[in-house]
Amino acid sequence: MSKHCPNATNWLPPSDAAFILDPNQPVLSHGRSLAAERSIEPHAHPRGQLLWAHQGTLKVTSDTRVWVVPPSHAVWIPSGIRHQVHCETQVQIRNIYIDPSYPIQHSSSGVCMLSMSALMRELILRLTQAQVPLAPERLKRLGWVIIDELNALESAELSLPAGHDPRLIHVIQQCVRYPTTKVSLTQLASDSGASVRTLERLFKSETGLTFRQWRQRFRLLNSLERLQQGESSTEVAYSLGYQSVSRFIEAFRQQFGETPQGYARQQRQLSPHSNGVSLLCR
Structure with a gap:
């Protein structure tokens, strides 16, 4: 194997939350830390995903584009779009997954980079770092706020063709x-x-x-x-x-x-x- 080829042992599976379809759970979340040189294997899922690194920088690749994503930004990935994620250094990923029954206006543009707002950062951290699981009704209400804020985030079109x-x-x-x-x-x-x-x-x-x-x-x-x-x-x-x-x-x-x-x-x-x-x- 070439020293420039990725090590297969560095590939990790995506979160199970991305594959749960349930309109009563408009937003699901998942957070994890990845060591340097780890990657999420190429995949697609039915829920739309807002991919954000609380710390560190992500490299996101779809079939057609490449994004470099620092903590001030996130990448919106509509449902069904194949992509993979790589981190060069240690990162703390905080993801939210939107049930496809809730339309997101950014989806018409395909995968896109969005400028994170202070409110969105705090909402995501609240979901992914809660010490005690949130009650279902409260989780649903926060999900609606997240969807509303997600639709208001400004796009920052920056990518390279793949x-x-x-x-x-x-x-x-x-x-x-x-x-x-x-x-x-x-x-x-x-x-x-x-x-x-x-x-x-x-x-x-x-x-x-x-x-x-x-x-x-x-x-x-x-x-x-x-x-x-x-x-x-x-x-x-x-x-x-x-x-x-x-x-x-x-x-x-x-x-x-x-x-x-x-x-x-x-x-x-x-x-x-x-x-x-x-x-x-x-």
């Missing part, structure tokens, strides 16, 4: 699992069973980006939480492979419309109780 070809999907999955790796496209091509030329063609035709552009944008997304946690632009720039700090700052500015440190300060002010960052992209 493509359809199995060889391209394999390469992108390796990039998602190992975002700081220096492995070359030649090595990734060897692992995927495709030539470098074939992969370059697939990246361009299926994502609209070259491999270099795709990986640069993905690494920029991964830099956000590190900047928020206090790492300097210099530390982040060289860890991402930039030859100079000025090149990193310019690439960051083009992607997010702000310098790295200016962006981190702005997001700390917007989310004083979160160790994550807000994602804004044009």
Whole structure:
């Protein structure tokens, strides 16, 4: 097995709550901590899911897109959409699952990233961290409030295309699992069973980006939480492979419309109780 391939023992099953259909339980919840390099196996479920990490950053992949999700945001996954979740570092996941009998307006857009509100954070924490199980009627009332707040959350459209070809999907999955790796496209091509030329063609035709552009944008997304946690632009720039700090700052500015440190300060002010960052992209 290639050292860049995921270890099958790191795959975990999804929560059973995602498969319970009961209109009398509009919202079910599930929380768990995942160690670094763990993944939730590819799956789909009948309940819609709001996937949120109270601490840490998640990588979410569907059949067509890739999201990097810090604690200031969550991902809405409508029922029946296949997806998988990976965490590079330890994370605390707090999920809610909505019975399909309750319509969610974001579902018309498919999987999407949403900006978490302070109210939604507290509601989810109340459900997932209650010391004593809530009474059914109270749980139902809180569920209605959660659904109402979920429909009011603002979308923050930020993702990267994932493509359809199995060889391209394999390469992108390796990039998602190992975002700081220096492995070359030649090595990734060897692992995927495709030539470098074939992969370059697939990246361009299926994502609209070259491999270099795709990986640069993905690494920029991964830099956000590190900047928020206090790492300097210099530390982040060289860890991402930039030859100079000025090149990193310019690439960051083009992607997010702000310098790295200016962006981190702005997001700390917007989310004083979160160790994550807000994602804004044009």
